Amino acid sequence: MPCPRLHQAPLPPTRLSPRSSRSLRCAVRRAATALGFACALALLPGLGTVAQALADSAPAAPAAATQAAPTAVVRGALVAPGDGPAFPNDGSAQPVALPDDWAVTRPGFGGTLWYRIGFNATGPIARGDLLALYIARACTNLEVHLNGQLVLRGGDMETRLTQNCNHPQLAPLPTALIQPGPNVIDIRVAGFPLNKVGSRLRGGGLSALEVGPQSLLAAKHAQQTVLNVAVPQALSATLALMGGFMFVLGFINRRESHLAYFGALSIGWAIVDARLWLREPPFSHALAEFLLCSLLGLIAWAAVQFLLRYAQLRMRWLDIALPLQAAVLPLSLVVAGPAQLYPVASFWYMLLSLQVLAAGAVHLRHQWATSASAASRWPMALLLSAVAVAGVIEFLAQWSGQRPLAAHIAQLVVPVMVVLLGLRLVQQHGRALQSSEDSRVQLQHRVREATAEIESNYRQMSELKVEQVTERERKRIAADLHDDLGAKLLTIVHTSESERISTLAREALEEMRLSVRGLTGKPVRLADALGDWRAEVVSRLAQAGIEGEWDAPEDLPQTLSARAYVQTTRILREATSNIIKHSGATHCSMRCTIADGDFQFVVQDNGDGISPELDGRLDRGHGMASMKHRAKQLQGQCLVESGPGYGTVIRLTLPLDRATE
């Protein structure tokens, strides 16, 4: 699945962009995919060859049956020891059954042996077929002579033997060399005694021989080569690649040290598997065997540690014992000497395998105890049991000396299991990484939320504080005004001889109160304001003997700012005062409506109206001009229509949304 492009992916509801987590997840996914591809690529040639070989060999078998030209399997030969260039003719030749295992027929023998077989080549030659000799196994190296002529040499036969133990051989028998009648094939085999090698696989011997048409035998040879050589090669490559990757992962991340051990195990096994296909190792035979066996000590160390740490166990004494053992193993080999390699190595194999098996058992038991779901237990259990079964088969094969197909398969089981295990580890690692990334993102998100909340709380609190301080200041100003200014004005009101002065002082006091109210007051609900105005206006009119009629909607939800309330109060007071003092009216109606977001107030009286001269003579600050000015200050307007005999109509309009600011 391709990684989603960042700008198309649905973002979680947070301001934090999860780019880093997404890119990391993508990186892990890509790495895992790349690894999978690499493994597949490495395996592909092997698989391809296998498929090819199987395809090739399949139709060949029925063809062989129909042609009725079977291959001749040779199960017996004459054998004679000798180092010479040709089959020794000194009468030391003896018959021997093939396959010939030197550990059985001549224990302790290492060196060169000559085998001789004979065959008649009438049938196929007459038909014009090419002949070939198929040797399933010749250990360690061989030469094939046909009628005295060399037709195949497997490599170096003298100084450093080419390791052909695991490679099936196909020797062509050129028609020119074939004589009519009986023909002789001499095979010279060079090998090592069992004592000097680490495994039965590499003990000297010769398998059964097959002579037949080259086409058939070539197919068989190819098939066996794939199984013996190509597949282990592919597995080695895969293991080395994967091991390197794992080791780096585990090395970087100390908390996943099991990955590093797995990486070491994988690389170690890749090197060990090289014994199956590497024909010309750069060491002498003894050194190669020594290194191979020593490597197993390290592999066992890595395997045991991996199994334990994967189950999150850690045994301190093993941390010391295992490296110690890995050091002791080579020492024991050196002490025992190359001649005793096989028994010592076999003993060590047994020991190491038991250790790994024990570690596997501990791992499984611990995992079964702690793991939550059944699904997560089975994979490891299956893997480990497969490895255990393969180990048992290998042991039986080593012990009995037989190499059935099961043994070949068993040899490949371990690397395949290691690869599968590696893939599973990558998957788990990726998942763990993802979940830790998710929780990190979540944590970040929560921290952001908490920070935002703290910031907003702090902001709120500081705003509240400012409000409180402001209000306190205003209250203090109001109190001061009331106390000082108010007291003085009051004194004027009640001690002045002049009625006019008293009135002025009284009005000044009321103005002061109103101003303070505008300064300190909170917004007023329009319904409440109308109640206040009604009470004041109607009672004042009633005292002046004017009939008042008040009409206003009830329970209006809007609010007025303190300033708008105060200014409107002044306007209404002014209007009422004018009506009382100058209009000579007997009836006054006041109507309030809300229309189009505007507050509309209409005051109509049946008085004499206002004549223009009277307007000019009114005191400064009073009169229509001041009412209009106040209304304009509130972004509204105040219209006056008046005329003698008509009465006076005052229309006050105030926009409510502005008034509430």
Next chain:
Amino acid sequence: MKTILLLEDLPEIRAWLRKLVLQVFPGSHISESARVQDAIELAAAVRFDLALIDLGLPDGSGVAVVTKLRDVQPDTQSVVVTIHDDDEHLFPALQAGAFGYILKEQPRELITEQLQRISQGEPPLSPSIARRVMAYFTAKSKPQAVPANALPNVSLTDRESEVLLRVAKGYTLPEIGVQLGLSRHTIADYVKQIYRKLNVSSRAEAALEAQRLGLFR
């Protein structure tokens, strides 16, 4: 012949009030004081029929005198005489048991009329005071406000609430009388009741608070 207490710190105003009172209640015996402390001592010693109390005094608020009078002489009519017309100042006085309030700067005729009205049992009630009283009783009626066993459950009757509502809307008392089909006197009685309940409830609350704080003697 009434015994009247006069508490006012500005001498001119005090003189003027004295003149006014003698006009409204001729022959009454007036005790003057300029400080809260003096007034409290007087309240403890002398029996008054009427008390005119200023709120802003040099050594404290006149509300303390109102409280003292209510404690020792519940029948005395305490009238708060003040410059402030806002409910911030008047409401605590009413809670303390003031019978009514008079705004100082009004013309003499008005004050005279108001004083007469008050003495006849018609305390004033402005829309803002009415709103404040309504809010107070609404808050009290909420269940979590008061523990059940502590206070006498003082709440307004429906009639009283109606009266308050109309006053808040700006109707005068005569108008309300007309609307509810009651006499002006009855409406005035309701207002008196409302003030009394306010006082009772406030005092009980204060007592509970004092008890909680361990000040109850």
